[in-house]
Amino acid sequence: MLMLAPMEGLVDDVMRDILTRLGGVDVCVTEFVRVTSVLLPARMFYRLAPELRNGARTRAGTPVRVQLLGSDPACVADNAARAAELGAPAVDINFGCPAPTVNRHRGGAVLLKEPALMHDIVAAMRSAVPAHVPVTAKMRLGYEDTAHTLECAAAVADAGASELVVHARTKVEGYRPPAHWEWLARIREHVSLPVVANGEVWTIEDYRTIRSVSGCERVMIGRGLVAAPDLAQRIAAGTEGDPMPWAQLLPWVEDFYTQCRAKGEGSRYPVARLKQWLGQLRRTYPEAGQLFELLRRETDEAVVGLRLAGAVSAAASG
Numbered sequence: 267m268l269m270l271a272p273m274e275g276l277v278d279d280v281m282r283d284i285l286t287r288l289g290g291v292d293v294c295v296t297e298f299v300r301v302t303s304v305l306l307p308a309r310m311f312y313r314l315a316p317e318l319r320n321g322a323r324t325r326a327g328t329p330v331r332v333q334l335l336g337s338d339p340a341c342v343a344d345n346a347a348r349a350a351e352l353g354a355p356a357v358d359i360n361f362g363c364p365a366p367t368v369n370r371h372r373g374g375a376v377l378l379k380e381p382a383l384m385h386d387i388v389a390a391m392r393s394a395v396p397a398h399v400p401v402t403a404k405m406r407l408g409y410e411d412t413a414h415t416l417e418c419a420a421a422v423a424d425a426g427a428s429e430l431v432v433h434a435r436t437k438v439e440g441y442r443p444p445a446h447w448e449w450l451a452r453i454r455e456h457v458s459l460p461v462v463a464n465g466e467v468w469t470i471e472d473y474r475t476i477r478s479v480s481g482c483e484r485v486m487i488g489r490g491l492v493a494a495p496d497l498a499q500r501i502a503a504g505t506e507g508d509p510m511p512w513a514q515l516l517p518w519v520e521d522f523y524t525q526c527r528a529k530g531e532g533s534r535y536p537v538a539r540l541k542q543w544l545g546q547l548r549r550t551y552p553e554a555g556q557l558f559e560l561l562r563r564e565t566d567e568a569v570v571g572l573r574l575a576g577a578v579s580a581a582a583s584g
């Protein structure tokens with residue numbers, strides 16, 4: 267099973283639509299819905315998970331789980347119940363976000379210092395959400411170090427979670443390579459629930475290695491899929507070989523831009539999103555870097571659209 271990672275500000279419904287239509291993704295998770303002290307109105311869930319209006323599936327039919335971030339067990343539980351009511355096929359809790367503002371409010375990775383609270387949050391979610399809807403969690407190895415890693419994983423498991431995604435790094439390690447895949451095996455051996463391996467999978471080779479090192483059947487990929495959008499499809503097809511050619515990918519980039527424009531969030535928004543994705547695609551495609559340079563100073567939504575269309579037809583004609 268291959269999961270597309272939740273990534274705030276990067277993997278929204280448009281990116282999920284594109285990546286799941288390209289194929290090979292079995293499950294998506296939304297960006298986190300921040301829970302503080304109130305039961306959020308439905309519109310807050312629909313904003314981050316518009317797929318809830320479509321049976322909680324992307325256009326390609328891939329299920330979309332809703333992720334929550336918060337620290338008050340009763341409040342997280344109420345909002346988890348609401349997410350389930352709105353059709354979320356599973357509700358996930360974020361124990362990994364390193365953002366200082368989030369951590370200051372006792373959310374995300376800072377909770378890895380409080381395994382008993384992690385347990386209470388998951389247990390409260392489990393009792394609030396109907397039995398047929400899985401409650402899942404996503405954690406890092408720890409905050410500063412790995413002293414409590416196994417304790418945290420056990421807390422989540424004992425509270426009744428159905429699955430645990432582990433991003434194999436501590437909070438203080440941020441996103442710096444390497445990820446410690448060997449830790450995933452230790453966690454998997456320590457708890458009885460399925461563990462999903464996550465962190466630093468960029469290629470088919472990485473995918474194979476993380477599975478063999480961790481012993482995990484399930485893998486979650488974030489930046490690697492954004493940078494090489496057909497990676498999941500190639501993994502699913504079991505084919506060797508290079509990423510899809512740039513000329514083949516470009517129409518998808520244009521589709522992405524068109525969908526971002528249609529969101530009606532102002533003219534700067536689609537331009538910023540396009541540049542953001544091109545920035546990630548540079549890792550795989552030098553052509554993305556060239557297009558990024560061409561658009562770098564451009565802020566006009568329509569002009570960017572025309573330049574992009576020009577690049578698509580130039581690439582198509584070889």
Ligand SMILES: Cc1cc2nc3c(=O)[nH]c(=O)nc-3n(C[C@H](O)[C@H](O)[C@H](O)COP(=O)(O)O)c2cc1C
Binds near residue numbers: 274297441
């Ligand atoms: C820009 C960005 C935003 C992220 N937002 C979230 C989030 O909302 N919830 C979450 O659980 N993890 C979030 N993460 C962590 C990813 O889900 C994932 O664990 C991490 O990127 C490691 O996987 P990767 O190496 O495959 O990218 C985010 C990561 C990045 C880079």
